[in-house]
Amino acid sequence: MGGFFGVTSRNNCVRDLFFGTDYQSHLGTQRGGMAVINQNKFTRHIHDITNAQFRSKFDDNVKNMEGNSGIGVISDYEDQPVLVASHLGTYAIVTVGVIQNAGDLAKKAFSRKHTHFAEIVRNEVNPTELVATLINEEDSFAAGIERAQSAIEGSCSMLVLTDDGIYAARDRMGRTPIIIGRKDGSFAATSETCAFANLDYVTDKFLGPGEVVLITSDGMSQIRPAHDYMQICAFLWVYYGYPASAYENINVEITRNRCGAALARNDSHKVDLVAGIPDSGTAHALGYAIEAGVPYRRPFVKYTPTWPRSFMPQAQEIRDLVARMKLIPIPELIKGKRLMFCEDSIVRGTQLQDIVQRIFDYGAEEVHMRPACPPLVYGCKFLNFSRSKSILDLAARKAIKEIEGNENTSTPEIYADASSDKYHEMVERIRKRLKLTSLQYQKLDDLVTAIGLPKSKLCTYCWDGCEG
Ligand code: SF4
Known part of the structure; x- marks a missing residue:
């Protein structure tokens, strides 16, 4: 998915930029990058963070960076920030989201003949560079950002570092958040508010969907107001987001507590203890x-000393191995016990299958599982949510395939309906495959209530296929 942090200050901003970007590390897996501007000169560093923490990779760079404004990013795929020399001036840009129509937009750009892309990632145009190309088609950053936002299908939030300050633009539907913070002499923009507390920022504004602001060390000015219509990703509260963060002024940890409480209210199983699959x-x-x-x-x-990151390497077998090595069992808390586990969600279910087997191997009497959200029936098309290449990797889709006898169900909505027989048949198949004593998913209504926003303002597509 990715996360970013930008800061503009009367003083050298590099310390805040470094730690503020580091606090986005749970959101991405592969690339970290920072750019600062110092008297019209840009310095930029990008590193592969697939097998290392952001901080360890950037420690040396930071010593040689200086500037009053900067942006940083933790990215899932592409190299960022992209530095651009254009008729608007030189600027740096970072983005978060998925551009579904990137191929079409690139083709359109090529048709104008003078356009080329220099940053290729996995044989495709770097999406952040593509956004820059769209911005460059207009006569101002404000108009260029507007053009990019309206041309993009999917989602794209961005920070644009310019001589005039940092433009912070939240994606049109508000699927990903941007929050503005301030302290004396500095303004910051972040994907995660957990970056603010230890850097002494206070939250100033949760940007609305499609809203664009310009921040400088002196303040914030609105470039474009927010739309009324929002579809913020509900999964932020369930899984992605960091517990100390808040989106739309709703804290993640407390929302998760409410999710667990709702699961308990719908449950009648007697157990000896409740546990969470760490960490989420x-x-x-x-x-x-x-x-x-x-x-x-x-x-x-x-085991946190050497496995601190929440994401995993690319190869599935290595990810499964890492997942296993990270979690160490305490047999005294397992043997002869009836255990109730809460999990954020069941995506593929393969690692969970291994965990459940191990719990039984250690002598558990019963193992119950309560995912904090409904079964994932649809693949996310708005964010880089999963590494899965196919929707059929989803545990729910595998169960549906078994029930239907073929891969292409024409009625996924029946399986998303918790009151249908097909839903219960699907859940029972997942339970059996995971060898659980019982499996009860969160109801969508309860999840929405736990978050506390109207359903119409939440993206719930991966559970109910509703596109808002
Ligand atoms: S489909 Fe799911 S993961 Fe994707 S934006 Fe919507 S709620 Fe979030």
Whole structure:
């Protein structure tokens, strides 16, 4: 998915930029980058962070960087920030999102003959460079950003670092957040508010969908107002987001507690302890335990000294191996026990299958699973949510394929309807494959209530196929 941080200050901004970008690390897997501007000169560094932390890769660079304004990004695929020399001036840009019509937009650009793209990623045009090309078609940054936002299908939030300050533009439907923070002499823009607290920023504004602002060290000015219509990704609260962050002024940890409590209210199983699959299941499990009045325990602990990152290497076998090595069981909390696990979601289910088997191998009597969101029936097309190449990798789709006898169900909506027989048949197939004692998913209404926004303002596509 990716996350970014930008800061503009009366003083050298590099320390805030470095740590602010580092606090986006849970959102991306492959590339980290920072650019600063110092008296009209740009300095930029980009590193591969696939097997290393952002901080370790940029430690040396930071010593040689200086400037009052800068942007940084943790990116899933492409090299960013992109530095652009254009008729608008030289600028740097970072983006978050997915451009579904990137191929068409690139073709259109080529048809104008003078356009070329210098940054190729996996044989495709670098999406951030593509956005820059769209911006360059207009006479001002404000008009260029507007052009890019309206041409892009999918989602694209961006920060544009210019001589005049940093433009922060949230994607048209507001699927990804941008939050503005301030402290004396500095303004910052971030994907995650967890970046603010330790850098002494206070949240100034949650940008609305499609809203564009320009921040300078002196303040913030609105370039384009927000649209009324929003489709913010509900998965941010369930899984992606960091517990200390808030979007639309709604904290992640507390929302997860409410998700767990809702799961508990719908449950009648008697268990000895409640646990979360670390890390993102933890807050859901705490909410469940408190609501159910059952002790919260940690039958698995995560080995954090060498496995601190939440994402995994590219190859599935290595990811599965890493997932296994990260979690260490505590047999005393497992043997003879009835365990209730909360998990953020079940995507493919393969790692969960291994965990469940291990819990039974350690002598558990019962293993129950409560995902904090409904079954994932549709693949996300708005963000880089999953590494899966095929929708059939989803545990729910595998179960549907078994039931239907072919890959292409024409009625996925029946399986997304928790009151249908097909839904229950699908859940039962997943339960059996994972060898769980019981499996009960969160109901979509309860998830929406736990978040606290009207459903019409949330993207829930991956659960119900609703495009808003
Ligand atoms: S489809 Fe799912 S993961 Fe993608 S933006 Fe919507 S809620 Fe988020």
